[in-house]
Amino acid sequence: MDKNFKITIEYDGTDFHGWQRQKEDRSIQGKIEKVLEIITTKKISLTGSGRTDAGVHALGQSANFKCDTELTPETFMKGLNRLLPHDIVILSCERVKDDFHARFNTKSKVYNYRILNQPLPSAILRKYVWHISKELHVGAMRTAIEHIKGKHDFSAFEGSGSPRSHSIRNMIKAQIADNKEGLLVVELEADGFLRFMVRNIVSTLVNVGLGKISPDDFNKILLSKDRKHAGATAPPQGLFLIKVIYE
Amino acid sequence: MDKNFKITIEYDGTDFHGWQRQKEDRSIQGKIEKVLEIITTKKISLTGSGRTDAGVHALGQSANFKCDTELTPETFMKGLNRLLPHDIVILSCERVKDDFHARFNTKSKVYNYRILNQPLPSAILRKYVWHISKELHVGAMRTAIEHIKGKHDFSAFEGSGSPRSHSIRNMIKAQIADNKEGLLVVELEADGFLRFMVRNIVSTLVNVGLGKISPDDFNKILLSKDRKHAGATAPPQGLFLIKVIYE
Numbered sequence: 001m002d003k004n005f006k007i008t009i010e011y012d013g014t015d016f017h018g019w020q021r022q023k024e025d026r027s028i029q030g031k032i033e034k035v036l037e038i039i040t041t042k043k044i045s046l047t048g049s050g051r052t053d054a055g056v057h058a059l060g061q062s063a064n065f066k067c068d069t070e071l072t073p074e075t076f077m078k079g080l081n082r083l084l085p086h087d088i089v090i091l092s093c094e095r096v097k098d099d100f101h102a103r104f105n106t107k108s109k110v111y112n113y114r115i116l117n118q119p120l121p122s123a124i125l126r127k128y129v130w131h132i133s134k135e136l137h138v139g140a141m142r143t144a145i146e147h148i149k150g151k152h153d154f155s156a157f158e159g160s161g162s163p164r165s166h167s168i169r170n171m172i173k174a175q176i177a178d179n180k181e182g183l184l185v186v187e188l189e190a191d192g193f194l195r196f197m198v199r200n201i202v203s204t205l206v207n208v209g210l211g212k213i214s215p216d217d218f219n220k221i222l223l224s225k226d227r228k229h230a231g232a233t234a235p236p237q238g239l240f241l242i243k244v245i246y247e
Numbered sequence: 248m249d250k251n252f253k254i255t256i257e258y259d260g261t262d263f264h265g266w267q268r269q270k271e272d273r274s275i276q277g278k279i280e281k282v283l284e285i286i287t288t289k290k291i292s293l294t295g296s297g298r299t300d301a302g303v304h305a306l307g308q309s310a311n312f313k314c315d316t317e318l319t320p321e322t323f324m325k326g327l328n329r330l331l332p333h334d335i336v337i338l339s340c341e342r343v344k345d346d347f348h349a350r351f352n353t354k355s356k357v358y359n360y361r362i363l364n365q366p367l368p369s370a371i372l373r374k375y376v377w378h379i380s381k382e383l384h385v386g387a388m389r390t391a392i393e394h395i396k397g398k399h400d401f402s403a404f405e406g407s408g409s410p411r412s413h414s415i416r417n418m419i420k421a422q423i424a425d426n427k428e429g430l431l432v433v434e435l436e437a438d439g440f441l442r443f444m445v446r447n448i449v450s451t452l453v454n455v456g457l458g459k460i461s462p463d464d465f466n467k468i469l470l471s472k473d474r475k476h477a478g479a480t481a482p483p484q485g486l487f488l489i490k491v492i493y494e
Binding site: 010012059089091120121122123124126128 | 258259328333336338367368369370371373375
């Protein structure tokens with residue numbers, strides 16, 4: 001009888017064409033499924049909490065897979081970490097109830113977006129931040145970000161052509177941290193995210209920080225529900241899926 | 248008449264075969280010299296404060312070059328950052344006295360070595376730390392590191408075949424910071440470093456932390472002046488040249 005396993009995953013998205021399995025290109029889902037097949041000698045389908053796009057990182061992506069096996073979660077974890085490339089690390093593996101589904105049982109997700117705000121770029125951080133050389137007005141960005149808290153139709157920040165039943169999401173947490181010199185972290189938690197939603201919110205916030213639009217304009221963009229008013233999608237390398245929270 | 252320019256440089260050593268210019272392989276010195284030639288249309292020789300090995304990073308390497316030019320330091324800096332690959336960033340460029348020499352005028356250098364001490368490796372940090380999964384006894388390492396402070400013959404920690412007049416160096420600062428969870432940073436400042444010296448000190452400190460040798464054994468290794476007693480050279484990716492201090 002099939003057992004159900006949940007794994008949490010850290011990955012460096014730099015050299016991947018995103019989460020989703022693809023015929024030719026390197027994907028996180030594809031790499032893990034391939035190793036699961038080596039370990040179990042069975043074709044196994046891995047269900048992620050959702051996709052991440054090319055270049056996006058994760059400190060705590062979640063996924064589940066079903067398999068008729070005598071192998072323990074500890075054995076799966078050791079085997080996966082031994083056989084996976086070093087840009088994927090399995091942080092945990094556990095047995096879960098048969099009806100657990102990594103996508104449908106999601107309660108909320110936490111994303112961070114990292115901006116390096118200083119005159120010069122960083123050689124070391126270049127694959128993990130969006131570098132903005134002009135000084136950002138963080139106070140104005142904080143005023144703007146207040147507007148997205150709570151339930152809203154986030155159509156204005158949605159990527160085109162994304163499949164979903166509706167665009168209303170509940171933004172549980174939205175704040176900007178600036179602990180480290182030059183580094184701004186936009187921290188968002190919501191019950192779900194539309195495609196490109198974080199990156200479109202961030203680029204529009206950056207327009208506020210640059211003084212191109214006001215915090216009030218930011219709110220008008222949200223209320224317009226019209227994608228063409230928001231900023232261009234922010235680059236992928238600043239985005240981290242921090243964790244997936246389940247019921 | 249030739250003018251003398253000093254530059255400070257940040258680089259991600261991951262994709263370089265070290266600082267030093269090489270015929271075939273990608274080097275930091277080689278890349279910068281090539282761009283200086285594009286900017287000035289002259290062959291320019293860049294003098295670094297010293298070499299860093301393949302995979303070693305720098306947050307503040309220093310170098311100087313001489314050139315008969317009307318270009319300002321600001322123009323050099325902009326041109327270099329525009330034309331260099333993104334894993335090299337020029338942090339500053341300034342005119343210096345004719346007799347300034349980036350290697351011979353060094354007063355001291357600061358290196359950090361980063362160890363990730365937790366059961367699992369990190370996908371995101373893998374190119375910037377040495378991962379040690381077994382728990383290190385940091386107290387013992389701190390007792391050991393006290394022994395290298397001050398003037399010593401560091402032959403025991405020297406790489407073989409390195410050219411130098413003598414092996415006595417003055418260790419001005421030697422400490423271990425552990426601010427961030429799981430991350431240990433060995434911070435060293437000396438008036439000079441022998442080849443592989445930091446990485447050999449760190450590997451021997453790790454042997455102390457693992458309980459393989461005692462802090463007193465560490466001191467005996469230092470006093471033995473015999474390379475074969477120290478640990479194997481620690482991997483390059485944990486090492487950062489932080490800054491070069493001049494008279």
